[in-house]
Each structure stands twice: as C-alpha cells, then as structure tokens.
Amino acid sequence: QVQLVESGGGVVQPGKSLRLSCAASGFTFSDYEMHWVRQAPGRGLDWVASISYDGSNKYFADSVKGRFTISRDESKNLVDLQMNSLRAEDSAVYYCVRGTAAGDYWGQGALVTVSS
Amino acid sequence: DIQLTQSPSILSASVGDRVTITCRASQIISDWLAWYQQKPGKAPKLLIYKTSSLESGVPSRFSGSGSGTEFTLTISSLQPDDFATYYCQQYNHYWTFGQGTRVEIK
Numbered sequence: 001q002v003q004l005v006e007s008g009g010g011v012v013q014p015g016k017s018l019r020l021s022c023a024a025s026g027f028t029f030s031d032y033e034m035h036w037v038r039q040a041p042g043r044g045l046d047w048v049a050s051i052s053y054d055g056s057n058k059y060f061a062d063s064v065k066g067r068f069t070i071s072r073d074e075s076k077n078l079v080d081l082q083m084n085s086l087r088a089e090d091s092a093v094y095y096c097v098r099g100t101a102a103g104d105y106w107g108q109g110a111l112v113t114v115s116s
Numbered sequence: 117d118i119q120l121t122q123s124p125s126i127l128s129a130s131v132g133d134r135v136t137i138t139c140r141a142s143q144i145i146s147d148w149l150a151w152y153q154q155k156p157g158k159a160p161k162l163l164i165y166k167t168s169s170l171e172s173g174v175p176s177r178f179s180g181s182g183s184g185t186e187f188t189l190t191i192s193s194l195q196p197d198d199f200a201t202y203y204c205q206q207y208n209h210y211w212t213f214g215q216g217t218r219v220e221i222k
Contacts, residue, residue, distance in 0.1 A: 035211065045152075045160065045203055047211035059210055062117070095159055101207055102150035104171065106159035 002026040002105045004096045009110030012086055020081040020110055022096030029077040030054070033100045036070065036081045038092035039109075046092070049081060053100070064090075086114045118142055118206050122214035128222040133194045137217045139204035141185040148208040151180055151189045154216075155200045163202075164189065194219070 008020040022034070036048040049070040050059045058070050069082045079096060091114045097103035119142040129135050139149065147167040152160035162171045164180035167187060177192045191198055199221055204214040 037211070037213075044216045045154075045205075045213040047213065050210065061210075099207075101148070102162055102165040102205065103152075103160070103211075104162050104165075106161075109159060 002098065004098060004105055004107035006094065006096050006107045006110035009094065009112050011113045011115060013116050014087060014114055016086055017082070017084045018086060018112060020083070020094055020096075020112070022079045022081075022107060024077045024079065024096075024098070027098070029072075030074050031100075032098050034070075034072060034079040035097040035099060035103060036079075037095045037097055037103070037106075038090075038112075039095070040089075040092040043092075048094070051079060083112070086112075088114050090114050118145060118209055118212050120204055120206055120212050120214040122202075122204055122217050125215065125217060127217055127219045129194050129219060130222045131194055131196060133222075135191045135194055135219060137189045137202055137204075137219075139182075139187045139189070139214050141187075141206055144184050145206045145208035147183055148206055149180070149182065149187050150205045150207065151178075152203045152205065153198075153200045154203065160203065191219075 003025045005023045012018045035050045051070045055072050067085045072079045093109040095109045096107040098105040121140045123138050149167050151164040154160040168180045179190050201216045201218045
C-alpha cells in the first residue's frame with residue numbers, strides 16, 4: 001500500500017534551517033510528481049513546493065521562494081524539503097503529498113515550530 | 117496567482133440534509149479542480165478530482181460539478197461521518213487551496 005512518512009520536524013529558532021524528509025513506498029516513485037503542503041495551527045492548507053517526476057522541474061510558493069529547496073532521491077525513494085532562513089510564519093504541519101494531478105496520498109505530517 | 121474562494125465558510129446542517137459548497141476561481145482553470153475532506157488532527161483526504169470524478173472508495177453521496185471558474189461539491193444526504201472541513205484545490209497552474217468550509221452539526 002502507498003505510504004508517505006515525513007520526518008525531521010521539530011523546534012527551530014528564527015533564521016535557522018531545518019530539513020524535512022519524506023520516505024515513499026508502495027508505488028513506483030519515479031512515476032509521480034511530489035509536493036509539500038503546510039497547515040499552520042487552526043488555519044487552511046497552503047501549497048509550499050512541487051518537484052516533477054524526474055526532478056527536472058521545481059516550483060515554489062512565493063512565500064518560500066529563495067529560502068526553501070526541494071529535491072528527490074530516486075535510489076532511496078525520498079523527497080526532501082530544505083528550509084532555510086525560517087520565520088515564525090513558517091510554523092506549521094508539513095505534509096508530503098503524492099500527485100501528478102490532484103494529491104491522492106498524503107503523509108501524516110511533520111510539525112515545524114519556529115520560535116526563539 | 118490563481119485564488120480560490122469558498123462559500124460558505126461555515127455550514128450548519130443536520131444528518132440527512134443535502135449540502136452544497138461553492139468554490140470560485142479568480143481565473144479559468146478548465147476542470148482542474150479537486151475537493152478534499154479533513155478531520156481534526158488528520159491529513160486531508162481526496163474526494164473528487166477533475167471537477168466531478170469520484171476518488172476510489174469515496175461514497176457516491178459526494179459529487180462535484182462546474183467548469184471554468186465556478187464549482188460545487190454536493191453531499192446528497194449528510195451522514196455523521198461527513199462533519200468535517202472541506203477544501204477545494206486547483207491544479208491548473210501549480211496548486212492553490214480554498215480557505216475551507218467547516219460543516220458542523222446544526
């Protein structure tokens with residue numbers, strides 16, 4: 001069965017960096033675009049970044065452009081989100097999502113708290 | 117950027133009611149629209165994709181319609197398990213989500 005498992009969340013000070021990883025299993029990883037979506041406490045869903053099936057195309061929300069990067073490792077079935085220069089407003093649950101169109105499978109989420 | 121506006125933000129309804137949620141896009145998105153259900157503390161669950169296609173395993177009381185810039189999600193007969201928050205999403209150009217509609221017990 002399809003599984004997406006996020007790791008790497010935690011508490012980090014403003015201005016610091018954090019790297020989230022998503023381990024994918026149960027499907028042919030190289031066939032799918034992958035995405036990160038976040039949700040601040042009590043708020044709605046907010047798309048963060050996407051990476052094409054082969055890693056050649058990467059897209060970012062304006063709010064994270066220049067600070068976040070996305071990558072994938074086909075040999076390990078991993079998709080990573082490198083978050084630099086973190087701000088308080090980046091605090092959220094970050095979901096890893098599979099989808100070449102809509103997001104059909106979501107991970108359980110990783111909580112990131114940016115606080116001094 | 118494409119903006120999505122859902123209405124209403126909160127919907128109070130009873131079991132058995134027919135409920136409709138609307139999603140309006142700031143520009144034409146063809147039929148590249150999806151609907152998700154989210155319960156507290158859980159990840160969103162895909163219900164509908166490509167405006168009206170029902171995701172596998174989703175009950176047939178859920179349906180979607182629309183085109184261009186105006187879309188609707190309809191639950192034909194609300195069940196106790198349906199009280200949740202619903203989000204629309206466009207995937208015509210990157211991804212954007214609506215702000216959500218909370219369906220609560222009347």
